[in-house]
Amino acid sequence: MSPRGVAIPDLRERLFDAAERVLAREGPAALTSRAITGEAACAKGLLHAHFDGLDEFVAELVLDRFARTARQAGGLPARAGQTTVADNLLTVALALLNSLDPAVIGLAMTRPAASLRIRQALEAGAPGFTAIQGAIAAYLDAEQRLGRLPGGTDTPSIALALVGTVHHLLMASWSDVQDPREQAERLVTVLVGAGPSGAAATEDLP
Template identity: 45%
Template sequence: MPTGVAIRDVREQLFAAAERVLLRDGPSGLTSRAVTTEANCAKGVMHRHFEDFDAFLAAFVLDRIDRMAPRAAALRDAAGTGTVAGNLTDALTALFESVAVAIVALVTFRDELRARLRKTWPAGVPVLTEAAVMIASYLSAERELGRITADADVEMLAPMLIGTGHLLFADRKGSPPEAGAVLRMVTAVIAGVAQDSQP
């Protein structure tokens, strides 16, 4: 791209490019050169907006976490509709078919990125921690509606669902699990607390 040509929404253009590279090439392929090439812009563009590449990656991860807010609101609004297992299956599938699994690998792969994220995100892997909060909030709503037992420990169930879901989806090169496999996993995890009669 010629110097002096303004790029509209440069941050989003770079973040979208980073997501494509991460999904296609994995964490080891995600370099500043790969991102700017994918975004079709000069390498200097990134450095005008971010202190360094790890600062860019931290902003990218936090941006993708912020995008989970509408999904969390939609899941909570689904409380009382459909089945608990069905709603959780849909939510986990949407979460893990997104860039979330790749971000977990990226955070694990880059020590400096983890260190930067720790400044604003003191515990856990950001995407998975936020997903667990989303699931726990939904389960709390279902508990209030009586669709899961009153003594259900939603703070423990949520990470169990996220962790098991991550194991199902974690093979980036393989095909994603079938919906039936995700539903069976969810049904098994919530079997002791589910009150709705359908799977």
């Protein structure tokens, strides 16, 4: 337990990680501020000292994970010319699908105040799906300039189709549906083909 008055490095990330562990282990009903701080080995009142209640905490957790994936996607244009186009697109699609545990998405969708905060933040420009879509379009444009995509390829539409579908899969993956990763892989193949390697990249984006 952290001593009173002692600053905790990376407190937000520590609390976010703890919340994800509680959700994965015990489900949404078990997620309370006390459960989170207990899992994080922090003082009981620490969450409310930094967040305006559990709804804001859940919203900030979702936004943090989206922003992290947006930062990863920002490195996608630098990968132009490496491996295959399909490999690179699948890497960012899987990064987005893996950005949040399905239990976190399910929780946010059942808490109207948290959902509203997320939507308002994204509409105000918080890094999320729009930033990821822009990074994908920029990457595809770079591949087009290198001749690895046909000159007439509608790169903005491919980016929109990929991000829109992954968004849908992410929102629905907490229910009993087909493995969203397999669906994302098939979509990438439909959009740009399997490429010479025929295998998906597994390394993280820069």
